Amino acid sequence: MDRQTLSALAHAEHPIAAPLGDPTVSDLLNRAIRRPDAHLLDLGCGEGAWLLRAAQEHDGVTAVGVDISGAGFEETLADAARLGVADRLELLRQDVTTYRSARKADVVLSIGAAYAFGELLPALAAARGHLAEDGVVVLGDCFWEREPSPELRAELEDGPQKYADLATTVARVVADGWTPVHGHVSTLAEWDEYEWSWTGSLAAWALDHPDHPDREQVLATSAAHRDSWLNGYRGVLGFVTLVLRPTP
Ligand SMILES: C[S@@+](CC[C@H](N)C(=O)[O-])C[C@H]1O[C@@H](n2cnc3c(N)ncnc32)[C@H](O)[C@@H]1O
Structure with a gap:
């Protein structure tokens, strides 16, 4: 099974990949969206879950998501159609480093995708290039707790990409x-929910497909990830999401 399919299975119950x-x-989103007709751009949008949520909860916003994978786009756009927000959501399968648009965004999101630009500061530089005057960036990335x-x-x-502690990350x-x-440091409960959901969705799929040729690979991926989490980064790796405005 390829990585994209594995990732889609792993995120089946936790569409936000963070x-x-x-x-x-x-x-x-409430903090970042400062006007009812805000335009949002998500760089490394995954399946587009942040933007679907924004379109659902904020009536007038429009949103474009860019991701190199495109996995889950179809399902998200189908959900958007079902919810009556499809005309305000566009998902593009493209490399964020080469994505260009004439339209500036009031909110630029990049959650867990800074590595696409190499690391944090190049990701912020890219966000700045897409940002409208008075715009807001929502940046989520790991740090060492x-x-x-x-x-x-x-x-x-x-x-x-190298990580630093929280204070150093914010200072940079x-x-x-x-x-x-504003900023949000993911709680241990949020991490646990995410990791149980990731490993558990894969394990459940494997158990539900006993005759599938990829069953052993999927089970092994789930177990390896669970081990790396429980015996490795649980409580050590942190995740911070910052709501940022350019300093005048
Ligand atoms: C950890 S996921 C986060 C997804 C999403 N931001 C979320 O919070 O649900 C990182 C995403 O970055 C995307 N990505 C990595 N490199 C990329 C690139 N060069 N261009 C576009 N997307 C990229 C991956 O495909 C993946 O969907």
């Missing part, structure tokens, strides 16, 4: 010319 509960997502073991650090920092954002007007 450790954030539903009330948190709504609260962050506690000092990781060298093995864990090596495992989770295997790409260009502020030094880059942003003022946090």
Whole structure:
């Protein structure tokens, strides 16, 4: 089974691909959307769950989501049609680093997708390029809640993106010319819900498909992820979502 299909299965019960509960997502959107006709852009939108929620809960907003994968787009657009908001939601399968639009966004989201740009500051630079005057950025990314073991650090920092502690992460954002007007640090309960949902959805699918050729692979993926979480990053890796406005 390819990674996209695995990821779609893993997120079946938690369409937001980050450790954030539903009330948190709504609260962050409420804080970021400052005008009824706001235009939203989500860079690395996953299946588009944030934008579907925004369109559902904010009558006049329009939204464009960009993701290189496109997994889940069809289902999200079908949900949007069912909810009567399809005319306000567009999902584009494209690389965010090459995405260009003449239309500036009042809210630019990038949740758990900074790695697409290399790391945090290039992601913010891209967001700034798409942002309307007086716009708001909602940026979600990992940080080290506690000092990781060298093995864990090596495992989770295997790409260009390196994490820092919360204070250092926020200080880097502020030094880059942003003022946090709100922030949410994911609780352990939000992490646990996300990780149980991720590993549990895969495990349940495998048990429900005993004759499927990919059953063993799916079970193994679930078990490996659960092990890496429970014996590794649980309580050590944090996730912060910042609501940011450009510092004048
Ligand atoms: C952890 S998921 C977060 C998805 C979404 N923001 C959410 O909170 O539900 C990261 C997403 O970034 C996307 N991504 C990674 N690199 C990308 C790129 N170069 N261009 C567009 N999307 C990218 C992945 O396909 C994935 O859907």
